[in-house]
Amino acid sequence: MEPQQPTFIRRRLNSFGYALKGITAAFRSEINLRWHVLSAGAAVTAGFYFGLTTLEWVIVIFCIGLVWMAELFNTALEVVVNLVSPERHPLAGKAKDIAAGAVLIASITAALAGLLVFLPYVWDLLQKYS
Template sequence: MGSQDPLKPNEWIRLKKSFSHAFAGIIKTFMSERNFKIHTGAAVIVIVCGFVFRLSVLEWAVMFILIGGMLALELMNTAVEHVVDLITKKSHPLAKAAKDAAAGAVCVFAAVSCIIGLLIFLSKLF
């Protein structure tokens, strides 16, 4: 730890592969998950509105935290659903509980994000 040595060539390859896998996961989720598309569309609308309403730097920071958090949480929800489906195809109360909790986390963050977004954008109107 604390070494100033640059990454060795095969470490760069591993790093590149890890980013490649991450982007592949984002793209696959976008292509296959309706809710991720909805959240991405909402993010585009929020960004356009941010330019229209001339958000401050702090307001942009809040918006990007909310957008990034929402998309990241939707990716995690998808991961939970896939893992549960991999473990069991049968209807099981714990499988349902896991999926419902992950979806609930997305719902809570979406609601809070909407409230914060409304506070920011409505303050620009009034």
């Protein structure tokens, strides 16, 4: 008797499970991802405190996703490079540096967007208490 193939729904659920497994593995192994999660928590907390508009929430959520996505891609690339090139190699180092640069660009973009969103609220708060 042939083993039964998983259903369409079971395959989709398995896909989500694999993705969550990957995110969890990256969170456990990558200190930078933990910092990004902490920063995202601070941004969300500040967003609730200041009562962001829908558009401002979209910007903040998009930036959080951008940075997390870049960090996860960077982590995946580092793992693959380490697998195929366990010894030091200039091209392996270059690939890792480029991926890290992508994370840096995403982080700077998110920080600048965060400044544009939150600075007026912080300014108003400072004016209120001065």
